[in-house]
Amino acid sequence: MNKVNNRRVIRQLAFRELKNSRRMNVVVVLSIMLTCILFTALATVGGGLVNSVQQETMRQVGGSSMAGLKYVLPEDYEKVAADSAVRNVNYRIIVGQLVNGELRDFSAEVNCAGSPDAAKTMFSAPTTGRLPEAENEIAVSTIVLDAFALPHELGVVIPAVINVGDQDFSQDFILCGFWEGEKISPAQQCWVSRQFADKYAPTPSERYQQFETMDITGYWQVDFDYRNSWNIEGKTVALLQRLYGDSDEIPDVGVNWAFSTSTVDGESVASAAILLLLIFAAGYLIIFNIFHINISANIRSYGLLKTIGTTAKQIRRMVRTQALIYCAAGIPPGLICGILTGRLLTGPILETTNIHLSSSASVSGRLIVLIALFSAGFTLVTVLVSCRKPCRIAGSVSPIEALRYNETVIAPKAESKKTGRISERVLARNNMMRSKKKTVIVVLSLSLSLVLLNLLFTALRCFDMDSYISNLIVGDFVLTHEDNYNDANELFKVTEDDVAYLKSMDGTAEVDPVYFQWGTLSMDGEPKHRLEQFCEKYRGSAPDEVFEFAAKNEVDADIYGIPDPLLKKMEPEQGTIDLEKWKTGNYAIVWMHYVGAETEPGETDFYLPGDKLTVAALDGGTKEFEVLAVCAMPYPLSSQRYSYLGGHVIIPESEYFALTDNRNAMKVMVNAAENRYDDVERQLRVLTDNPGAHVILKSKQTYAEEYGAFLNMLRLVGGTLCGILALIGILNFVNAVVTSIISRKREFAMMHAVGMTGRQLRAMLSWEGVCYVLLTTVCALTVSALLSWFLLRRFAEEMFFFRYHFTLLPVLLGLPVLLIFSVVIPAAAYRIICRDSIVDRLRENG
């Protein structure tokens, strides 16, 4: 078969056709831009979020390397560095810990960095000064300096107490470099020189043996990256296999779980795929519509091309070429606008999701290139997929059909029709019936945005600030610890001195510390029986260890010691709180929970009022109490930690002190006297607003603000979504109206010729629009009401901060807007076809 080279002429034809319809070009390019903006903005927000979470996690982990070998020898470093699959290989030598009393709030590791890059991957590269070279030099973070109350200046002397191996010794170091420390890091790095490391922590010659070698001093930590973060664990296994084969000298490895976002599981793939599909559908709807209009408008010229011998394939290629030209014009500006929009949106979203790293909110250059490539590709695919059907229509048109192209064919089923009145309205209604499928699609797509808007609006209105906040804070202020899972002492941050200071403050109405200690309950008698029954029923809904532990009749319990005034915050589920009994110190308030499965109310009440209970504090004594009431510690004042099966045991402060020696409180609730809110806050800030502060202040005010920010984010995201859907709905409507008008061009000309005035025609078209709006209204109201009632109401019942209100207001408010569109767009479209004279239009088919 001969290969005909006609690409050039087809391309030329595509360009010529484009030149012909400038207005259409603008519309198509704009719609491609819009789609591209949609994709890019979403990708930027998504990428920014993932990136920020990853950055934040890396800082929590304390390193950005993908994986590392633990406690190895220099020879292992050489081996890894020589492997071709890894890059950025760095090492640090373990020296010891700083154990000064000033540093008790965090751990400060002393290491020797193999290179400046090693420090950089630990987020601990000196930004001022350099890494140490001389034996007496040290580089630390500002957090360490602050803890020593030293100025941020090079050359200051740091009086360190270092633990190396099993001995502590004092050593004065000179500061040679420092950087801004990350509070969320598990440990602060303190870099010493190689000289120091070699002298005090020489690298052992023996290999580190897990369980046998207790001392890790002098071993090397080797961190490295792979080319990409895909399947890090698999790559690491393969690496070990390559380097060590089957020898029994395989070192410990660690994989950075900041990258576990890229270790993909089925569920996240599915939800990501659904999301991508939805976004794709949104873009598809926009672009498909525009192309469809375009093809309908040009159908005659395709017919003409066919009569003179253009094949269907060539016409399809021509249309596709045009699509590519449109993409070339629309995608670049779309990318730029999209990235800008995405960055604008990322800020507020990050703020409300409590990712505090301002530095990571900015999306890196490499990520932007990736996002741009992804979005451009995605848009291109969308365009190509969207124009497939229009291409087919254009290609399959027969010359004669094209000349008398009339989109809507009356189903031949209908042989006759009862004679009725004739008016613009009736004509409009008849026209709506011509293509039921199209009518349904337009109505559904218009309804979709209204329904979603209504759902969103209802949901936002259902948020109840008071119940939301009451679950987050009790009283005006709560002085508490920072969330830091790396700190074993995080629940004991409010010192005795702090409590004394709080009690001495001026203008407070109430200062109630909550003391906390881990503990266990030993079950006996009736409670034991209830627990056994419970375990029998729910075995299998949690790991076996949970039930094995319970089988020993021991259950984890948070022990809370509280002052008497806090009793009034308790809302008992069973029993009553009797202050007299409570004051004897022989009574406890108990509450048990199980998080492995949904349980029936009361099923976890192993203890009932009157039962005896024996509590053992983790670090101290044991005591027997009688159960006074069943009641949980209010969430904001609880430890907010849950084991599978566990409970709260609330006892008087005095009894708590008898059980344990720990005098530090977990949280302190502070209520201000009337009109003294600001005074109290100022005094509280003394404790929290200093660099060495180990507690933070949560106030009703900040939660109210956070709540507002959260709502704003929902509004922003939801509003954008509704906006996009509304746009698609309206575009579908425009598509329906414009194509139907263009394809009925001749019919209208004939009606005009036999005496239907322009006004009457426009009225008829507007009535068609009104028909759409009426159908949409019925559809949107019904669906909204059903969804609101059956879905949102049930959802609201589940959520503690939801208070359900039924409303259809947004749908009703959307109507006037739709009505305006329905009247204006058809009239405008009619005006456009009127540019051709009636004689030309009548002549169109010969």
Added chain:
Amino acid sequence: MDVLRTEALTKIYGTGENKVTALEDAVLRVKQGEFAAIVGTSGSGKSTLLHLLGGLDRPTSGKVFVDGKDIFSLKDEALTIFRRRRIGFVFQSFNLVPTLNVYENIVFPIRLDGNAVDERFVGEVMQMLGLDKMKERLPNQLSGGQQQRVAIARALASKPAIVLADEPTGNLDSRTSQDVLSLLKVTGQKFSQTIVMITHNEAIAQMADRIIRIEDGRIVKGGEPDE
């Protein structure tokens, strides 16, 4: 009395080098009840003339009087209304409204005007044209000849001053053409309806009372009624 009269009707398309004179100084008179056929080759200007007579297009210069009314003195909207009251059209391609049934199509211009339909008259027209059995059929259920008969009925239904037919048999086979044309002529005579028809078919033209010949945009014969 002249139902239709033109004064130096000229239509020029384009300007400068592209200038085409489609019609030049056409003078034409048609009397009440006359059946005139305008005959010419394609491109001779006959369609342009018909469009101007029906007020579908505006002339470069000259005037058209229908029932003594200078139709181009009317604004577009008023002209459309005048058209549906005083001028009936029959097109080559039938041009029926696809969503309306036969009867509704026929009374469409009257209904557009908001007037009551003269049921007796419409019934009579429909009977003459053999449409009384298919009142409620939709256009796509009809043959070409039937559709054109509906179009003729529509043109007659509002008792216009004049019926303009643009190649009414152009899309029909020759037998059906004869039938349709006979019906047009007979109904025209019965209701003493003035009809102006365009055709390029001499045989068809012979059925008319008068033949107006047009060549290169000029009326060369038959512009005035035979006295």
